[in-house]
Amino acid sequence: MAQPRILILGAPGAGKGTQSAKISEAFDVEHVTTGDALRANKDMDISEMDTEYDTPREYMDQGELVPDEVVNAIVDEALTQADGFVLDGYPRNLEQAEELEDMTDLDVVLSLDVSEEELVHRLTGRRMDPETGDIYHLEYNPPEDPEVEARLEQRDDDTEETVRERLRVYRENTEPVIEHYDDEGVLERVDGEQAPNEVWADVKATIEDAV
């Protein structure tokens, strides 16, 4: 059987990256993430695309969406190369959802549901290991190794002010995408507010049922 094509939706901090890493390993699929792809290309020159700013950095550091034209091209190329994937961070508005329909079919559409208060707590406490890319949380999931702890970094957009703006942008642009998949009857909701392993048990069972 072909590898599954999985879409994971959810607000900033809902646990998309955390669960996608597990999905990628367990189901042997590519983790396609627009956030990581854009962070790796934050200073790419996009001025020829007639955008408000010249690089993705300005949009990301303010918590705004990077223009569709930039992001659509990244996803299109990544999906063409992937034999099975978990797509994380895209689509973030209805226009991107329409583009995605032209790029690929999906086997599973998951939504991780988490309250706003919990999202803010998770994002402001999140830290990343720059050497491995592993994600930690100062309170929920601190590293055991003091060497790792000493080198942890905070993402530029995880300050409280930018987090609040990212959540506003999410409500305005991305919630309609979730409603769209819900209206089509393909959305599988998972309670993302549980402990990571409990969320994982539900995510895994949902994918296994669907493919």
Ligand code: AP5
């Ligand atoms: P992106 O990188 O996609 O960020 P995001 O959607 O805001 O999501 P996050 O990565 O912040 O959170 P997550 O859901 O992956 O949570 P995580 O697993 O890390 O996008 C960043 C920016 O790029 C955007 O603002 C935009 O500018 C641009 N961009 C990206 N895609 C775009 C697009 N399609 N169009 C236009 N612009 C785009 O978990 C968070 C924390 O919680 C961690 O510390 C983790 O350890 C902890 N945690 C996770 N699960 C649990 C749990 N169950 N219980 C307790 N703690 C948990």
